[in-house]
Amino acid sequence: MSTTYSRLFEPIELGPVTVPNRIFQPPHGNAYGLGQQQTDFRAEKARGGFGLIVQEYSQIDETTDVTPVDSGYLHDDETIPPQKRMVDAVHAHGSKLFVELWHGGATAGNYGSRQPPLTSSQRPTGRNYTPKAMEREDIRTVLDAFGDAADRARRAGYDGIELHAAHGYLISQFLSPFYNDRDDEFGGSLESRMRFFEDAIERVRDNVSADMAVGARYTIDERVDGGLTADGDGIEVMRRLSDDLDFWDVDIGIKQSIDDMIGPSRRHEKNYQMDYLKAATRELDVPVGGAGRITDPDDAAALLEENYVDMIGMARQSISDPHWPRKVKDGDVDRIRECIGCNICVSQSRQGIPLVCTQNPTVGREGDWPPETYEDAADPKGVLVVGGGPAGMEFARVMGERGHLVHLKERDDRLGGRVTFEAGLPELGEWNRVRDWRAAELDRLETVSVHTGPRAEMSYDDVRTYGAELVVIATGAEWDxxxxxxxxxxxxxxxxxxxxxxxxxxxxxxxxxxxxxxxxxxxxxxxxxxxxxxxxxxxxxxxxxxxxxxxxxxxxxxxxxxxxxxxxxxxxxxxxxxxxxxxxxxxxxxxxxxxxxxxxxxxxxxxxxxxESNDDLYRSLKADAESLRSSTEIESIHAVGDCVAPRRIADAVYAGHELAREL
Ligand SMILES: Cc1cc2nc3c(=O)[nH]c(=O)nc-3n(C[C@H](O)[C@H](O)[C@H](O)COP(=O)(O)O)c2cc1C
Ligand code: SF4
Known part of the structure; x- marks a missing residue:
């Protein structure tokens, strides 16, 4: 490992817990529920070297619910066994697993539990309900629920708790003057607005073991008029509560400014949250972690070196490449599959649709498609791939990894297909990473040769006489x-x-x-x-x-x-x-x-x-499949990607990957 990156791999103490390095996955949902898929997903990040993984927002009781998202839960004892298995799977790789305790407050519609949404003050939600301003007994009930959920987390074996005090959920609805206009001991002054949070910390502390860390996800700047700001009450809350917590996981943005919280690459520069965090990191003794489009190892190392944060958080980058830390450690920085900031991941999970990723087709399928591990072809074939867009490139890459001999033909002067066009549109330049990462991997593979330019255009006769055993047509689509x-x-x-x-x-x-x-x-x-x-x-x-x-x-x-x-x-x-x-x-x-x-x-x-699909070549070959099989080396003919049905880039990459794994 280069010394440049050594600081990333220094252990860090979060209260009683020593995390093996400073690279963590901040909590992120995926709508996978609590079964084997969730376990495999988090364990893969541990295998890839993330020192700390924070399991996603987890419902603490029935007064809030995650419907329609099948997400994290700690509201009853039945949720403990599957999480115990997940903890064990993460521990097997030497990493730590925390869990984020969540009460959605006004933001959870409670469409499943049908309980009235609870919050600090009755304010509009922009949806078809208005929440209830909590009475004192509601407050007691929910605080007890935080304690009970912490107890379940302890019994599940988690190494720590991250209280969700961010993003305009319940705790932040008490902290923030944007939401809270109470005039009792839970509203008004900053001290009173902090009371609910302090009480929740106390309940959690009362229920965890001495070897568990207790920290918080916290929005230092809400990015709305009238909300917390990084140079005002935002940092003041941290000053006042740092003695009670073992770490802070800090970010910006609430529901009303969610595009600043999970900023797409469109108009959100890399590392865009760091300036909001550095004052807190430098002033406070408690470790501060942060995220926000960190994808580049040089940046990550510099952010630690210059004390912007004490821990590097990567939610989307850990989805796009769960092996980021291992690749940095092994000196394979060039092989990192950088996130493009398209937010296809969160666009699905927040609607309750299981998470997928444009860059990483193996996401959610780690159990049967372990990323970076490919089954050697029992009988390597000569493979002709026509079309070098996202599906064709991904297919060729995985087939090459498996040991097939692949020729990839692209009639344009460069690979990429639709990606090159779309990434050329304003503010989408980072989408080129879909092409560039695959082009570099294809270049590295001795089993693959790539031909581009007009002479690589393949007609029916060119394919017929090529001598390939497997023919895959990935000729994409055209605008109607x-x-x-x-x-x-x-x-x-x-x-x-x-x-x-x-x-x-x-x-x-x-x-x-x-x-x-x-x-x-x-x-x-x-x-x-x-x-x-x-x-x-x-x-x-x-x-x-x-x-x-x-x-x-x-x-x-x-x-x-x-x-x-x-x-x-x-x-x-x-x-x-x-x-x-x-x-x-x-x-x-x-x-x-x-x-x-x-x-x-x-x-x-x-x-x-x-x-519309460009499928003429495929359909004419397929129509003659029988005769081609008997008169040429061709054994089978397939179509993949937009050539089959024009969809998102994520779907084209996935289709290419799937076909190559399964052939
Ligand atoms: C798919 C997805 C789900 C998320 N779910 C959560 C969550 O459950 N709890 C939370 O505190 N933040 C959640 N976040 C926010 C991330 O933790 C993180 O703050 C944000 O994505 C910015 O970091 P990044 O640029 O490294 O992705 C989610 C983000 C994504 C992309
Ligand atoms: S879907 Fe897009 S934003 Fe999300 S992790 Fe993958 S590449 Fe990044």
């Missing part, structure tokens, strides 16, 4: 030119006019000083990126049949930054409208509910409605 939507299933009349463009054409064309109508049903990164790109030099009118633009970015937390950027550029939005017709210099749009029609001036029109 006709503007067909889910509700019309018909081309927009006038779609064939010259000034109607696909997103790729629009970016490749020199457009300026024009009025451009974008007709969108994608609602995600391509329409946002094309709009942002074009709006720099044109007037852009964004028409969508959806109730709002960019609905697919609601849970990736990119919505605010996208809308901010586009409003700054003067983009005009026309929601709930479909396109009836494209004319020479205008379009006709109609309201999807009232049917009212209106014309908009348009020098150019861009459709970001749907993509």
């Amino acid at each position: 030119e006709t503007g067909t939507t889910s509700s019309s299933h018909q081309p927009v009349p006038g779609w064939e006019r010259d000034h109607v463009l696909t997103p790729t054409d629009a970016i490749a064309t020199d457009l300026s000083g024009q009025t451009i109508v974008i007709f969108d049903e994608e609602g995600y990164n391509v329409s946002a990126g094309v709009a942002q790109s074009l709006a720099a030099d044109n007037r852009v009118i964004f028409v969508t049949p959806r109730a709002s633009a960019f609905q697919e970015t609601l849970h990736t937390f990119e919505r605010r930054t996208i809308f901010t950027a586009l409003y700054d550029l003067g983009v005009e939005f026309v929601a709930n409208h479909t396109l009836e017709e494209v004319r020479d210099d205008e379009v006709v749009a109609s309201n999807v509910y009232s049917g009212d029609r209106r014309s908009y001036e348009a020098d150019a029109v861009v459709f970001t409605t749907m993509r």
